[in-house]
Amino acid sequence: MADRPERTDNKPQLSLHIPEPNYRPGADEVDFSAIEIPEAGAQPRPDEACDPTATHGLCTDLIRVLGDDNRAHGPWDPKLDPDTLREMLHHFSLVRAFDERMFRGQRQGKTSFYMKCTGEEATSISTSMALQSDDMVFPSYRQQGVLIARGYPLIEMINQIYSNSGDKLKGRQLPIMYSSREHSFFSISGNLATQVPQAVGWAMASAIKHDTRIAATWVGEGSTAEGDFHAACTFASVYNAPVILNVINNQWAISSFSGFAGSERATFASRAIGYGLAGLRVDGNDPLACYAAQRWAANRARTNSGPTLIEFFTYRAEGHSTSDDPSGYRSAQERDAWPLGDPVVRLKNHLIELGEWDEDRQAEMDLKAAEKVKADTKEAEKNGILGHGMHQPFHTMFEDVFEEEPWHLKEQNAQSQAERDKKYPDGVPH
Amino acid sequence: MSETKEKPKQGRDATGDDRRLNMIEAINDALDVAMGRDDNVVVFGEDAGYFGGVFRCTAGLQEKYGKTRAFDTPISECGIIATAIGMGAYGLRPVPEIQFADYIYPGYDQIISEAARLRYRSAGEFSAPITIRSPFGGGIFGGQTHSQSPESLFTHASGIKTVIPATPYDAKGLLIAAIEDNDPVIFFEPKRIYNGPFDGFFDRPVKNWKSHPDSVVPEGHYAIPLGKARLVTEGEQLTVLTYGTMVHVAKAVMEEKGVEADILDLRTLVPLDIEAVEKSVKKTGKCLIIHEATRTSGFGAELSALVQERCFYHLEAPIERVTGFDTPYPHSLEWAYFPGPVRIGAALDKLLSE
Numbered sequence: 001m002a003d004r005p006e007r008t009d010n011k012p013q014l015s016l017h018i019p020e021p022n023y024r025p026g027a028d029e030v031d032f033s034a035i036e037i038p039e040a041g042a043q044p045r046p047d048e049a050c051d052p053t054a055t056h057g058l059c060t061d062l063i064r065v066l067g068d069d070n071r072a073h074g075p076w077d078p079k080l081d082p083d084t085l086r087e088m089l090h091h092f093s094l095v096r097a098f099d100e101r102m103f104r105g106q107r108q109g110k111t112s113f114y115m116k117c118t119g120e121e122a123t124s125i126s127t128s129m130a131l132q133s134d135d136m137v138f139p140s141y142r143q144q145g146v147l148i149a150r151g152y153p154l155i156e157m158i159n160q161i162y163s164n165s166g167d168k169l170k171g172r173q174l175p176i177m178y179s180s181r182e183h184s185f186f187s188i189s190g191n192l193a194t195q196v197p198q199a200v201g202w203a204m205a206s207a208i209k210h211d212t213r214i215a216a217t218w219v220g221e222g223s224t225a226e227g228d229f230h231a232a233c234t235f236a237s238v239y240n241a242p243v244i245l246n247v248i249n250n251q252w253a254i255s256s257f258s259g260f261a262g263s264e265r266a267t268f269a270s271r272a273i274g275y276g277l278a279g280l281r282v283d284g285n286d287p288l289a290c291y292a293a294q295r296w297a298a299n300r301a302r303t304n305s306g307p308t309l310i311e312f313f314t315y316r317a318e319g320h321s322t323s324d325d326p327s328g329y330r331s332a333q334e335r336d337a338w339p340l341g342d343p344v345v346r347l348k349n350h351l352i353e354l355g356e357w358d359e360d361r362q363a364e365m366d367l368k369a370a371e372k373v374k375a376d377t378k379e380a381e382k383n384g385i386l387g388h389g390m391h392q393p394f395h396t397m398f399e400d401v402f403e404e405e406p407w408h409l410k411e412q413n414a415q416s417q418a419e420r421d422k423k424y425p426d427g428v429p430h
Numbered sequence: 431m432s433e434t435k436e437k438p439k440q441g442r443d444a445t446g447d448d449r450r451l452n453m454i455e456a457i458n459d460a461l462d463v464a465m466g467r468d469d470n471v472v473v474f475g476e477d478a479g480y481f482g483g484v485f486r487c488t489a490g491l492q493e494k495y496g497k498t499r500a501f502d503t504p505i506s507e508c509g510i511i512a513t514a515i516g517m518g519a520y521g522l523r524p525v526p527e528i529q530f531a532d533y534i535y536p537g538y539d540q541i542i543s544e545a546a547r548l549r550y551r552s553a554g555e556f557s558a559p560i561t562i563r564s565p566f567g568g569g570i571f572g573g574q575t576h577s578q579s580p581e582s583l584f585t586h587a588s589g590i591k592t593v594i595p596a597t598p599y600d601a602k603g604l605l606i607a608a609i610e611d612n613d614p615v616i617f618f619e620p621k622r623i624y625n626g627p628f629d630g631f632f633d634r635p636v637k638n639w640k641s642h643p644d645s646v647v648p649e650g651h652y653a654i655p656l657g658k659a660r661l662v663t664e665g666e667q668l669t670v671l672t673y674g675t676m677v678h679v680a681k682a683v684m685e686e687k688g689v690e691a692d693i694l695d696l697r698t699l700v701p702l703d704i705e706a707v708e709k710s711v712k713k714t715g716k717c718l719i720i721h722e723a724t725r726t727s728g729f730g731a732e733l734s735a736l737v738q739e740r741c742f743y744h745l746e747a748p749i750e751r752v753t754g755f756d757t758p759y760p761h762s763l764e765w766a767y768f769p770g771p772v773r774i775g776a777a778l779d780k781l782l783s784e
Binding site: 136138168169170172173177179180181186187189191194196197198199200201202203204205206207208209215227228231232234235238399400401402403406407408 | 472498499503504506508509512513514515516517518519520521522524536539540543544548549550551552553554555556557588589591611612613657700701702704
């Protein structure tokens with residue numbers, strides 16, 4: 001049925017384009033020189049209340065502050081004091097130590113799943129430092145940096161990752177799908193991009209109530225293909241919602257490179273143009289640029305000047321998750337060849353260049369971070385690890401489906417109890 | 431698709447009699463009451479703001495409560511539901527309208543994976559206190575994209591309630607209860623009975639609500655608890671389990687055939703009033719289930735299973751299901767599709783001959 005009809009004319013034959021990344025495993029040499037990387041400090045910084053059209057050039061440019069000389073350049077320099085920069089570096093150090101230990105914990109069988117944010121730390125930590133602590137964030141799954149920057153206790157994160165008896169989410173969510181109302185951190189969904197229009201709705205509510213708080217959301221470049229993302233852009237634009245839409249372009253959506261989300265034809269920041277949003281394209285491995293762009297968008301949202309879509313151009317240095325092995329689909333050289341460097345190293349070198357830091361202090365900070373994570377892990381393990389009995393009480397499975405347990409759930413709860421009574425007449429062993 | 435341009439009435443009628451409203455006016459009244467009592471109630475949807483909705487259910491609300499509490503939206507059901515969830519997380523009590531239930535599917539992921547799961551996945555930190563209103567069901571020559579009854583797609587999902595009123599009085603009380611409920615609620619409005627209690631005899635003159643006792647709608651606030659069925663008629667011969675438009679069709683057919691039945695208007699499918707179902711079926715020993723939705727995996731299948739599990743030794747005949755056919759809702763052959771008096775009559779004959 002799908003056979004091509006016999007040709008009777010000279011019309012050109014159509015062909016389908018299937019995007020293909022440049023470097024598959026075993027590629028001879030990874031060469032990213034085709035990626036245009038402008039000089040740090042060369043990008044103009046329009047007024048925060050500007051018409052969205054004033055940002056059009058910035059949708060294809062790349063906002064950079066930290067130069068190869070490790071100094072801050074140009075109008076986007078947020079001029080942060082050394083204490084703030086050290087605080088940022090401390091968060092970087094902590095999240096990296098945390099990722100290392102949790103990844104290892106998964107390999108040791110302490111939990112089912114983990115996701116690192118290596119190489120993308122600035123896109124969550126530096127950005128959230130540019131927000132107020134009570135601005136509402138709707139994260140995706142790789143924004144552990146937001147929680148760490150907001151001072152959420154590591155032990156709560158680990159309890160959640162272990163789904164143990166101390167898990168505030170009662171062992172219901174896949175590891176890393178945190179939630180903390182207290183930290184204005186919305187419950188993470190495993191369904192992609194659903195949080196983006198929700199963030200817009202929260203921002204609309206804040207505006208309806210003449211509140212002063214804004215919303216920010218994060219989504220991967222791959223998930224911008226979801227309809228939810230486009231609904232979010234439309235609603236944000238239509239209602240001029242006080243919201244920041246952060247797109248983390250880390251080049252890879254599991255094994256699918258950004259070309260499958262449209263990167264061969266346009267930048268992700270340039271999505272903003274069609275929707276009438278302000279748009280910025282930012283070096284996602286430049287902590288100062290990440291901070292400055294988020295602060296620009298936050299000030300813009302806070303003054304009713306409009307929503308902003310920001311693309312953070314970065315690279316996912318590790319696998320998608322503990323369930324993923326990137327050596328099966330991309331060249332292992334990519335990580336080292338990535339032309340924008342490592343955000344932790346860049347911030348460290350900047351502080352050293354300023355005379356505000358040195359390698360010894362960095363080593364000490366990293367050691368302390370590792371020790372802190374280790375101690376908190378040990379403490380969390382007292383509440384159990386996944387699959388070792390120290391989970392939430394069985395009956396909690398039926399709680400929170402509704403505010404009140406209806407009859408059919410009560411019946412199923414009783415059935416579940418009867419199943420355990422039958423299997424373990426002397427009580428469920430731990 | 432606008433069916434009426436009437437303005438909602440206020441107060442008693444000229445003779446000082448009870449205030450009689452059709453279903454549209456009752457729904458409008460419920461929204462008005464809810465918005466008047468709670469500043470956090472916001473109403474929005476496609477054409478729901480300035481114009482007041484294609485069926486006029488939100489008429490006058492923007493004028494009364496302002497543009498930021500009753501407004502139009504982009505044509506994006508996904509965006510409508512998602513922003514409602516975000517507003518709910520903020521602390522509002524959104525009442526989004528989906529213009530036709532047939533259009534709800536682009537918002538389905540946001541309803542099922544997000545609104546219905548938010549309380550559970552956040553262990554109660556966040557919830558989605560939203561009421562999604564949507565006209566559903568056929569009988570208005572709407573073709574397959576303006577006639578569907580997708581209730582079982584929602585009753586099958588954990589974490590969301592499904593409510594379907596059958597009268598103006600119930601529509602107001604149930605809608606107020608749904609809005610005040612802290613869980614997400616799907617509120618399907620049987621659009622065939624917006625303007626009158628359609629009894630299934632499509633070839634007879636149309637009736638309006640004026641002469642129906644349940645069109646008496648008190649002013650002000652009242653709530654009908656979710657999860658409580660309504661006994662429409664009492665009888666010993668059989669139990670009819672139904673909801674929405676089919677309540678009126680069932681009643682007319684029973685009257686036509688002189689059958690005395692317990693007709694239970696379920697009103698809420700989840701949570702279901704299982705006590706009322708059990709009590710009636712155990713009394714009559716015969717059970718007829720009627721819904722307009724397609725048959726396979728319809729809510730009737732769930733009802734049938736529950737009755738079989740709980741009332742088997744009281745049953746004197748196999749449970750009968752009368753439903754729409756498992757085809758898309760046809761346009762020109764609407765009345766051949768609709769589970770009307772002939773189909774119900776045949777099932778009755780079968781049940782009562784046992």
